[in-house]
Amino acid sequence: MIYACQTKCCHFLFLGSERTAACPDCGKKRIRPATREERAAYFRQRTEALAGARRSG
Numbered sequence: 001m002i003y004a005c006q007t008k009c010c011h012f013l014f015l016g017s018e019r020t021a022a023c024p025d026c027g028k029k030r031i032r033p034a035t036r037e038e039r040a041a042y043f044r045q046r047t048e049a050l051a052g053a054r055r056s057g
């Protein structure tokens with residue numbers, strides 16, 4: 001499940017489990033399930049990161 005951090009200036013998107021309680025980026029416990037749009041953004045970022053790695057390698 002994808003989660004989104006609600007902390008101001010963080011808004012980190014990450015893959016977590018039901019036991020995930022805090023943002024792995026800032027450590028705050030202000031996370032919520034990501035919306036459909038945020039999930040799309042998360043996967044788009046990952047795809048772009050992979051494409052970039054392939055280009056440089």
Ligand SMILES: [Zn+2]
Pocket residue numbers: 005006007010011012023024025026027028
């Ligand atoms: Zn955070």
